Amino acid sequence: MNTLGIILKQTLEARNIKCLLRETDASEDHVCIDMDSFAETLQFIISGQLLGLIAMWAAEDFEDHSGFTLFYVFENHNVQELLVLEVKLPDKSAPSIALDFPIACYFEREIKDGFGIEFEGAFDKRRLFLHEAYPDSFHPLLKSFENQALDMKPEEQKGSEYIFKEVDGEGIYQIPVGPVHAGIIEPGHFRFGVMGETIFNLEIRHFYKHRGLEKLAENKKPSDCIAIAESISGDESAANAAAFAMSLEKINACTIPERACRLRTILLEMERIYSHLGDMAGMQVDVAYPFGASMLFILREEILRYNALFTGSRFLKGIIVPGGLSRDIETEKLKDFNRYLAGFKTRFKEAFKTACDSSWVIDRFDTTGIVKHELVSPLNLSGPIARASGAAIDTRRNHPYGTYDRVKFNLPSKNEGDVLARFLVKADEIKNSVNIIKEIIDNLPEGPVLSQCSDNDGHALTVVEAPRGQNLHWVYVKNGVIDRYKVRTASFCNWWAIEHAVLDNIVPDFPLINKSMNLSYAGNDL
Amino acid sequence: MNWNMILYIVLNTAFVFLFAPLLISLIKKVKALCQGRHGTPLLQTYFQLFKLFKKEIIYSDNSSFIQRISPYLNIAFLLVASIFVPIVFIPAQESGFGNIILFLYLMVCARFFMALSGLDAGSTFGGMGSSREMTIASIIEPTTLMACAAIAFILKTTDIPQMFGTVLNGSILQYLPLLLVACSLFIILIVETARVPVDNPETHLELTMVHEAMILEQSGPKLALMELSYGIKQLILMALLINIIFPWGLATDATVSGILISVASFIVKAVILAVAIGVFESFFAKIRFFRLPDFFIIAFFLSFATILFELLS
Numbered sequence: 024m025n026t027l028g029i030i031l032k033q034t035l036e037a038r039n040i041k042c043l044l045r046e047t048d049a050s051e052d053h054v055c056i057d058m059d060s061f062a063e064t065l066q067f068i069i070s071g072q073l074l075g076l077i078a079m080w081a082a083e084d085f086e087d088h089s090g091f092t093l094f095y096v097f098e099n100h101n102v103q104e105l106l107v108l109e110v111k112l113p114d115k116s117a118p119s120i121a122l123d124f125p126i127a128c129y130f131e132r133e134i135k136d137g138f139g140i141e142f143e144g145a146f147d148k149r150r151l152f153l154h155e156a157y158p159d160s161f162h163p164l165l166k167s168f169e170n171q172a173l174d175m176k177p178e179e180q181k182g183s184e185y186i187f188k189e190v191d192g193e194g195i196y197q198i199p200v201g202p203v204h205a206g207i208i209e210p211g212h213f214r215f216g217v218m219g220e221t222i223f224n225l226e227i228r229h230f231y232k233h234r235g236l237e238k239l240a241e242n243k244k245p246s247d248c249i250a251i252a253e254s255i256s257g258d259e260s261a262a263n264a265a266a267f268a269m270s271l272e273k274i275n276a277c278t279i280p281e282r283a284c285r286l287r288t289i290l291l292e293m294e295r296i297y298s299h300l301g302d303m304a305g306m307q308v309d310v311a312y313p314f315g316a317s318m319l320f321i322l323r324e325e326i327l328r329y330n331a332l333f334t335g336s337r338f339l340k341g342i343i344v345p346g347g348l349s350r351d352i353e354t355e356k357l358k359d360f361n362r363y364l365a366g367f368k369t370r371f372k373e374a375f376k377t378a379c380d381s382s383w384v385i386d387r388f389d390t391t392g393i394v395k396h397e398l399v400s401p402l403n404l405s406g407p408i409a410r411a412s413g414a415a416i417d418t419r420r421n422h423p424y425g426t427y428d429r430v431k432f433n434l435p436s437k438n439e440g441d442v443l444a445r446f447l448v449k450a451d452e453i454k455n456s457v458n459i460i461k462e463i464i465d466n467l468p469e470g471p472v473l474s475q476c477s478d479n480d481g482h483a484l485t486v487v488e489a490p491r492g493q494n495l496h497w498v499y500v501k502n503g504v505i506d507r508y509k510v511r512t513a514s515f516c517n518w519w520a521i522e523h524a525v526l527d528n529i530v531p532d533f534p535l536i537n538k539s540m541n542l543s544y545a546g547n548d549l
Numbered sequence: 550m551n552w553n554m555i556l557y558i559v560l561n562t563a564f565v566f567l568f569a570p571l572l573i574s575l576i577k578k579v580k581a582l583c584q585g586r587h588g589t590p591l592l593q594t595y596f597q598l599f600k601l602f603k604k605e606i607i608y609s610d611n612s613s614f615i616q617r618i619s620p621y622l623n624i625a626f627l628l629v630a631s632i633f634v635p636i637v638f639i640p641a642q643e644s645g646f647g648n649i650i651l652f653l654y655l656m657v658c659a660r661f662f663m664a665l666s667g668l669d670a671g672s673t674f675g676g677m678g679s680s681r682e683m684t685i686a687s688i689i690e691p692t693t694l695m696a697c698a699a700i701a702f703i704l705k706t707t708d709i710p711q712m713f714g715t716v717l718n719g720s721i722l723q724y725l726p727l728l729l730v731a732c733s734l735f736i737i738l739i740v741e742t743a744r745v746p747v748d749n750p751e752t753h754l755e756l757t758m759v760h761e762a763m764i765l766e767q768s769g770p771k772l773a774l775m776e777l778s779y780g781i782k783q784l785i786l787m788a789l790l791i792n793i794i795f796p797w798g799l800a801t802d803a804t805v806s807g808i809l810i811s812v813a814s815f816i817v818k819a820v821i822l823a824v825a826i827g828v829f830e831s832f833f834a835k836i837r838f839f840r841l842p843d844f845f846i847i848a849f850f851l852s853f854a855t856i857l858f859e860l861l862s
């Protein structure tokens with residue numbers, strides 16, 4: 024079923040536009056066009072209003088095209104496959120699409136930093152992940168740039184200054200917060216424009232911990248890069264490893280054993296459980312209700328210990344590999360976990376009730392930090408944030424992978440979009456995950472967990488639902504090594520929701536709003 | 550000034566100095582136990598202060614003499630205020646000593662200099678903390694005055710040692726409305742010591758801080774002095790609350806056994822109150838900043854009701 028691709032191809036051909044539908048597996052429709060026909064193609068996509076932009080990246084010397092190729096990924100929540108638009112650039116510039124798809128603004132700035140491609144007509148041309156210390160001519164993702172130490176000549180080589188939006192007026196002032204914080208948390212800079220305690224503008228500037236992961240993966244053997252995928256974000260290691268492994272499995276047309284496939288689902292759901300437990304506890308800590316939080320922290324710790332028991336790693340590292348799992352999990356341990364989950368459910372309900380019974384806690388959560396439903400599509404929000412804002416979307420449901428088309432689970436959804444809605448959605452998701460795990464353990468087949476995969480060249484796109492939302496991985500293997508690895512985590516898009524959610528709230532409520540989304544600094548900044 | 554008074558000042562101040570850090574750790578311990586954690590040892594605050602006193606002091610380039618002197622002023626004001634609240638024994642009376650209005654204004658002076666030092670370094674959080682502290686102060690102070698007026702009205706004196714003496718010589722049954730004021734004093738104690746639901750003493754979130762934000766720029770021994778003054782403030786407010794509603798055990802003359810019984814009974818009562826505060830704090834979440842007046846109004850109402858009862862009975 025290549026619905027989207029075929030519709031687009033037929034439409035374009037009817038208008039005499041040359042295009043090519045690439046042969047790929049069922050999960051993506053890959054349409055190649057030239058720069059000349061880009062504007063008209065885009066016009067068709069916009070006018071249909073059925074597709075949202077979910078990712079954008081560039082590659083140098085892709086396949087037989089020497090120069091840059093841009094990739095635009097579009098999604099329709101009711102269609103299983105994603106639409107990838109591949110545009111060959113004749114030179115180092117492309118038209119900006121940020122006015123039609125606002126989230127493209129960040130993708131374009133990211134591409135400009137990495138490759139030096141100019142986007143004409145962009146409304147924001149500031150740098151994104153490169154800070155002032157890097158010279159303007161520095162573009163680390165170019166093939167001509169080798170991974171070496173940069174000769175940083177002081178002063179004269181400094182990049183252009185990053186200008187924040189000016190706010191002024193009587194009684195109006197700015198609060199710069201971070202990148203160094205009072206607690207031990209990751210670095211990020213928040214520039215508030217406030218009137219008394221009320222926030223009327225927030226600008227976020229991140230990317231203080233760029234590790235160059237995409238560059239690091241280049242010229243390495245694909246199987247060696249699973250560790251890179253796992254370290255994208257410490258608490259999304261299973262989701263990212265699974266996405267990377269699935270991309271390679273698609274390239275090599277490799278089917279993994281049924282047991283491995285189901286065990287992966289268990290691991291992914293355990294990750295969701297411990298991540299959401301931490302979020303729900305953190306939200307209570309931030310309103311100074313550690314009594315309620317401690318009950319959830321205890322549950323989280325127990326799940327982490329089961330993680331360690333199953334995989335040897337509290338954060339599920341080192342088990343998911345291309346082709347399946349690196350080791351089997353004994354059925355006896357899983358049975359024991361199944362028994363534990365029965366008690367877990369009751370205790371979780373109790374902890375949840377403790378939070379809900381405190382009118383002081385609920386009062387802080389209710390109506391705080393509303394993310395409007397209208398923002399979900401333009402900003403490409405995903406995960407619990409989107410589901411708490413009235414969008415019943417979930418990659419597991421919209422684009423099923425692994426065993427998700429075979430397990431039953433509800434899709435919690437709330438319309439309020441406030442901190443309370445996110446709290447409730449996360450609580451529901453934990454209950455769903457527990458049910459999924461129980462169902463799988465009850466029907467787990469015996470058998471091997473690893474199948475041999477060949478090492479082919481090619482490229483593949485994978486989307487998975489990490490605890491924070493949709494993560495996207497694209498792997499391009501050329502001559503047996505990775506030529507380009509692109510990751511877009513949910514945090515990259517979801518971070519911008521905070522800029523909108525805090526408006527009209529007061530400064531002391533910001534940490535709570537931030538915690539209710541619990542976005543990853545590292546996952547945002549590869 | 551006679552020997553009795555000198556002995557009182559020395560003993561009372563020494564006791565306040567030594568006992569104040571213990572109460573800080575004790576409340577933390579109770580909160581930890583409520584959350585199912587072991588918590589830090591009871592002597593942790595002493596270790597902490599000892600460590601801070603050995604550390605280097607760093608001042609911001611933008612700070613003035615205010616930041617340098619405010620820790621001394623802060624602790625000095627609170628130590629003077631502590632003399633007004635007898636804990637070891639009630640000293641022989643001297644006229645004009647122990648006035649509750651003066652006591653309140655000494656506390657306000659300490660707060661004033663703390664807020665100034667918060668603003669002084671020109672950092673964002675210090676200023677934010679000071680502005681919030683002053684907002685809270687302007688709402689809680691009328692309430693505090695109302696509560697003190699109610700006590701003075703019931704006990705027919707504005708002198709704190711005399712107040713304790715009056716309750717001690719009578720029976721609480723004679724002064725039942727005091728229990729109402731005690732509730733509002735408890736709320737005032739929570740507010741003045743920056744505790745949940747008003748402020749969170751354990752937070753690391755600089756954007757939500759009030760008290761902590763003001764001392765964020767202090768370091769080394771100066772920070773130790775600020776922490777110590779916080780402990781002293783907490784102790785004397787607790788002592789005020791305890792000795793007004795339950796002064797039994799407090800000695801009226803300076804005998805060795807009297808002082809020992811005073812100190813021992815006070816420690817028992819203070820520990821009970823500290824446990825109560827820790828438990829109270831554990832079961833509440835921090836209130837929304839702009840809803841704080843809703844919380845203060847309870848204290849205001851209780852004090853006001855007390856005065857009405859006294860007038861009508």
